[in-house]
Amino acid sequence: MSSIQERIDQYWEEVKNWTPSSAEEVEIYRLKFLVSKGILKNLFEEFKNVSVEEKRALGKVLNEFKQATEGRFNEFKDQFSEEQSKAKPSQDLTLPGPGFEFGARHPLSLVRKEIVEIFKKLGFVVAEGPEIEDDWHNFSALNFPEEHPARDMQDTFFIRKQAGNDIALRTHTSSVQVRMMENGKPPFRAIMPGRVYRNEAISARAHCFFHQVEGLYIDEGVSFADLKQTLFHFVQEMYGEGTKVRFRPSYFPFTEPSAEMDISCTICKGAGCNMCKYTGWVEILGCGMVDPNVLENSGIDAAKYTGFAFGMGIERITNLKYEIKDLRLFSENDIRFLKQFESETI
Ligand code: DAH
Numbered sequence: 001m002s003s004i005q006e007r008i009d010q011y012w013e014e015v016k017n018w019t020p021s022s023a024e025e026v027e028i029y030r031l032k033f034l035v036s037k038g039i040l041k042n043l044f045e046e047f048k049n050v051s052v053e054e055k056r057a058l059g060k061v062l063n064e065f066k067q068a069t070e071g072r073f074n075e076f077k078d079q080f081s082e083e084q085s086k087a088k089p090s091q092d093l094t095l096p097g098p099g100f101e102f103g104a105r106h107p108l109s110l111v112r113k114e115i116v117e118i119f120k121k122l123g124f125v126v127a128e129g130p131e132i133e134d135d136w137h138n139f140s141a142l143n144f145p146e147e148h149p150a151r152d153m154q155d156t157f158f159i160r161k162q163a164g165n166d167i168a169l170r171t172h173t174s175s176v177q178v179r180m181m182e183n184g185k186p187p188f189r190a191i192m193p194g195r196v197y198r199n200e201a202i203s204a205r206a207h208c209f210f211h212q213v214e215g216l217y218i219d220e221g222v223s224f225a226d227l228k229q230t231l232f233h234f235v236q237e238m239y240g241e242g243t244k245v246r247f248r249p250s251y252f253p254f255t256e257p258s259a260e261m262d263i264s265c266t267i268c269k270g271a272g273c274n275m276c277k278y279t280g281w282v283e284i285l286g287c288g289m290v291d292p293n294v295l296e297n298s299g300i301d302a303a304k305y306t307g308f309a310f311g312m313g314i315e316r317i318t319n320l321k322y323e324i325k326d327l328r329l330f331s332e333n334d335i336r337f338l339k340q341f342e343s344e345t346i
Pocket of ligand 1: 215
């Protein structure tokens with residue numbers, strides 16, 4: 001065992017360098033050096049046994065060490081008792097927690113989800129595609145010939161203009177149809193929700209971005225009757241049994257024949273109101289039998305397969321369900337508007 005003098009030197013180093021960062025570390029210090037079985041007491045016990053000659057010099061050193069050790073402890077105590085009393089109020093575990101507010105689903109998300117659920121039960125899967133799209137998928141493959149006036153039906157935000165190779169923000173989700181057919185084999189039964197963009201002035205009735213759900217059903221022997229029944233079923237589920245539908249002939253480059261579908265006004269039930277402009281009917285979607293050119297463009301044998309497609313605006317479907325009259329509300333993030341959908345559980 002090393003001599004008492006050597007051990008005092010060693011401990012002294014330790015005491016000098018002890019820099020506690022918590023009250024627990026102060027307590028460890030106390031237990032090591034100051035309690036009745038601690039280092040200080042031990043050294044004094046051993047001191048009793050040293051020779052008389054040694055006692056004088058060693059006694060002085062030992063006393064100094066004792067004072068230093070106790071002095072350090074008092075410093076630590078002051079430091080940490082101050083900190084503890086400062087910290088106390090925030091550590092009152094009996095106080096109730098601060099609580100937090102739950103958010104609500106956005107009405108467009110609610111309705112998108114509802115649409116998806118209805119079609120899922122009919123065996124439709126969900127597919128998605130890119131919002132930045134090339135000319136082929138947004139226009140050419142969908143039977144919009146170059147320079148054809150039909151391209152003006154949709155005011156496009158172009159990202160890159162390059163003859164035959166434009167890149168744009170997609171103007172509709174019909175582009176996803178093409179991607180799906182190019183990348184798979186029939187039969188296809190899918191719905192494709194997503195955001196679309198058009199270069200329009202923002203007002204209560206128009207926005208530069210909005211949301212659509214595209215539908216596509218391709219198989220052998222699919223007919224217009226399948227289209228009508230599928231969409232009729234959708235309307236009954238979405239707006240309740242007894243909601244009427246009617247189809248009006250229309251034109252889209254990618255369907256032939258094409259139609260627009262109206263439903264009996266959900267607000268006035270057909271009696272006539274502001275929403276339906278006193279006609280009793282409101283338009284909710286475009287649809288038709290997929291044009292054989294589109295099938296061939298996407299690598300599908302049009303002699304063997306037929307199919308239908310439809311596209312609806314989620315904002316429109318939502319407006320009719322919740323009577324929202326200004327499109328801008330959907331993207332303003334006004335908490336008073338959004339809070340109204342808190343109790344919706346879908
Ligand atoms: N893409 C059309 C639009 O944005 C909507 C549409 C109409 C989609 C008819 C279709 C369809 O699939 O068959 O206005």
